[in-house]
Amino acid sequence: MRTSTVRSVGLSVAVAAALTSVAACGGSDDKGGDNRGSAVVKADPIAALLDVQKKTGGESSAKVEGTTQMGTTMSMKQSGTIDWTDGLTGTMEITYTGGTMADAMKQNGGTGAMQARYFKDGYAVNMGEAFARQAGGKHWINYGYADLAKLAGASGEAMKQQMQNTTPDQGVKSLLASGDVKKVGQEDVRGVSATHYSGTVDVAALTAKNSKLDADQLDQLKKQLSDAGITTEQVDIWVDENDLLVKKTERGQMKTGELNSTVYYSDYGTKVSVEEPPANDTVDFTDLVKQQQGAAGGAG
Template sequence: MTSKILRRVCVSVATVAALSSVAACGGSDEASGSGAKNGDKSPAAAAAVSPIAALKKVQQKSGGAESAKIESTVEMGTTMSMTMTGAMDWSDGITGDVTIKYTGGTMAEAMKQMSPDGTMRTVYLKDAYFANMGDGFAEAIGGKHWIRYGYEDLASIAGASGEVLKDQMQGSTPEKSVESLLASGSIKKIGEENVRGVATTHYTGTVDVAALSEKTAGLDAAQLKEFKEQLAKTGITKETVDLWVDENDLLIKQTSSADSANGAVNSTSFFSDYGSAVSVAQPPAGDTVDFKEIAGQAAQTAS
């Protein structure tokens, strides 16, 4: 396996991690202007709460829960499809332990060269994201199974898109799903629906990806121009986000969908067991290689 292929797969892993980052959390609505009383769950009270006011409460409650279990599926055109299960904690930065299984597409075929069943364990820590790439990767890289992606390194290596990746991976909490929909300015309440036996309220909106990234990633004018150019190559401009919220103002389900140059990009996430303990351990240093090292090897090979 060449260093160029290794680097391409490793970059893809980081990109997929950012795209599939879980989202939802904090922000109260003290000035919502609604006439609903605290704890009043009647239909009349629910109708009196605007979608913006309601989602600000969801942002506050989901974020304040500080942890949750996650189940997700992601499809990215012909590139890949995957499932993701695990738990995330956002009480003090992002930590989590998540298992990803690549189920289809060109990405799955590449991953199966490293892990026969396409399964990869990932660990989120406050300063970096780690991925266990499997035995095939270890054989190609000198016996090390884990690759470390320092968030600051992503920003420096991949330019504007790296800055956005950094922001997304460091902010992969339920709060961000709600935040993105609030930032869209086009929130609509769909109605009451049942999700896995839980009564929920369904909201939807459309997000301008570049505009949102400008706000959340703090891109300057040059970085924003570069990011928009990179985004144009992917074909992604708008993203539709749907949220399902229970009577306790907790996010239960989230979906997002967008069109890209390689086909539709769709994700669905379920959140449960808010507030549960999450145990995370950093992978052994002796079994870990840094992404900067792989990127440097690829650059030397190309020169």
């Protein structure tokens, strides 16, 4: 397999970012809430968000659509359906629209468009015809969360936990955990009247609080975040009259530029079905890494 092919393999690791942006920057899988009266809820942003967390977290699936930009590294758009009843499953259509990743994909003959299918223990990505021509005719790469965690260290372990416990109400939990949340007011979101809430989240502190990383992993994660220039994020959410999340944005700074994510949620309760790609059309990510290491060793 050509080196350029294996180099392009690394691009699809960022497919995780497409779904991570759907989830916000972390949270536990606790679906607790309270039963405060609506009169109290509307007057107090914290109480209101507890109600939103309970209502949105109590749903099982939704349609999602959005965009993600990570500095000069990549920009992408994504749309699909996700179910979070038992881990996270679903299908997303993802298109890289700019950045160094999109450039590298074009250089390798790719279009920048791919489909990702998410399962409880990992996800698979259809890399398209250009990749298949260099990979023995196989279109799909299979990524196990456990394998990615080993390769990426603490950030990989945090991503693994987040992906396996993700729900749309994580943005709500982020704001609640931050202790910094305010009600902005009523705004229109795609024709729906929604209440806008905003706050600032300390990414490392929130991830540490809501993950099950040990002390060494937390230290490593903080260093990785610091190296990337990621410290705080502004999280904004919009909630409809039924206390369901309809939009979420995250904004922050990285060393490579701005981090900016916008996600829209709709059709709660929609039916989600996802099939494993054919085994004979799939190559495992760990096998590609071994091939790359072997090629590098041979070249040396």
